[in-house]
Amino acid sequence: MDFANFLIQLLNSVQYGLLLFMLAAGLTLIFGIMGVVNLAHGSFYMIGAYLAWYFTSLLGSLTLAIVLGTLLAVAFGWLLEWLLFRHFYHRDHLDQVLLTFGLIYIFEEMRSIFWGDDVHAVQVPELLNWSIPLTDTLSYPVYRLVMSAVCIVLAIGLYLLISKTRLGMKIRAGAFNRDMTESLGVNIRLIHGVVFALGVGLAAIAGVIASPIASVYPGMGSSVLIMCFVVVVIGGIGSVRGALVAALLVGLVDTFGKVLVPQIAGMAVYMLMALVLLYKPEGLFKQ
Template sequence: MDFANFLIQLLNSLQYGLLLFMLAAGLTLIFGIMGVVNLAHGSFYMLGAYLAWFLASQFDSLVLAIVVGTLLAVALGWALEWLLFRHFYHRDHLDQVLLTFGLIYIFEEVRSILWGDDVHSVPVPELVNWSIPLTENLSYPVYRLVISAVCVALALGLYLLISKTRLGMKIRAGAFNREMTEALGINIRLIHGVVFALGVALAAIAGMIASPISSVYPGMGSSVLIMCFVVVVIGGIGSVRGALVAALMVGLVDTFGKVLLPQIAGMAVYMLMAGVLLYKPEGLFKQ
């Protein structure tokens, strides 16, 4: 593998890893802070992709579609937490699994009714629809670099929100000791609503920005959900920092595994997870 090919695969792995982080960060926040096993998280990624396709066709602008789609995703997350999830915080995890598994079928049926079962493509915005030449025959799409930049910006924003703001302090306090947090007068239900809406929005944004390079198709959330759980387990449940490190590791192993060792590429990520859990049973970073 020459340097140009290595650079392309490295950039691809970073872009894939950062997208996985966007998804896994919401999942680990919801599970680590609220204690909810959310199997429907991949459906939010799918809904984001379909919103990007539908709204971009209406507004003739992917950027505007992402802005509007994000607001809709926040509203959906808030409504789901208020109507359903807050009634399951003290229930058994099996009840949560059954609830979120049922939501997968509901979202798939709603998607089929609203937008059909066809595969759709989302055009890349003209401003970034060009490539950077690396050699005479190889180039790299600028839009993939834009995806990475957006993910890095959102990761930094999430870090600042959790670590440097009063809201983040309340979120961390609620995750550490819910009863004590409530005794101090903090509205933990409001915090849970914010966390769930944030998690849904992150998953939807990942689907929206990825739609021009991955297409939009039924069931697209199922495959990314498995990888999300792998990232959360490797990084440590409830740890956003762990989700970032684990997502980048999974991106590198998955991408270079398909290039260098295609015979075992399908299980390379799971071998990574097994190796990490062998030495760190609770993941790389504890909450």
């Protein structure tokens, strides 16, 4: 493998890892802070992608689609938490699994009713529809670099929100001891609504920005859900920093595995997870 090919695969692995982080960060927040096993998290990724296709077709602008899709997804997440999830915080995990598993079928059926079962393509914005030449025959799409940049900006924003703000302090306190935090006057229900809406918004943004390179198709949320859980388990449940490190590791292993050892590429990520859990049963980082 020459340097140009290595650089392309490295950029692809980082871009894939950052996209996984967008998904896994929301999942680990919901799971680690609220204690909810959300199997429907991949559906929010799918909803974001379909909103990107719908608004791009309607308005002709992916930028507007990102803004509108994100706002609608956050509002939908807040509504969903208020209507359903807040009633399951103290229920068994089996009840939560059954609820979220049922939501997968509901979202898929609603998707079929509103948008049909066809595969759709989202056009890359004309301003970003070009490539940076690396050699005479190889180049790298600018849109993929922009995707990585957007994910990095959002990752920094999420870190600052959780670590440097009063809201983040309340979120961390609620994750550490929910009852004590509530007894100190913190509206824990409001915090849970914010966390759930934030998690849904992050998953939807991932779907929106990935739609031009991954297409939009039925069942696309299920294909990323398992990988998201792998990232959460490797990074440590409830740890945003762990989700970032684990997502980048998974991106590297998956991308270079397919190039260097395609015979075992399908299980390389799970071998990584088994190796981490063998020495760090709680994941790389504790909450």
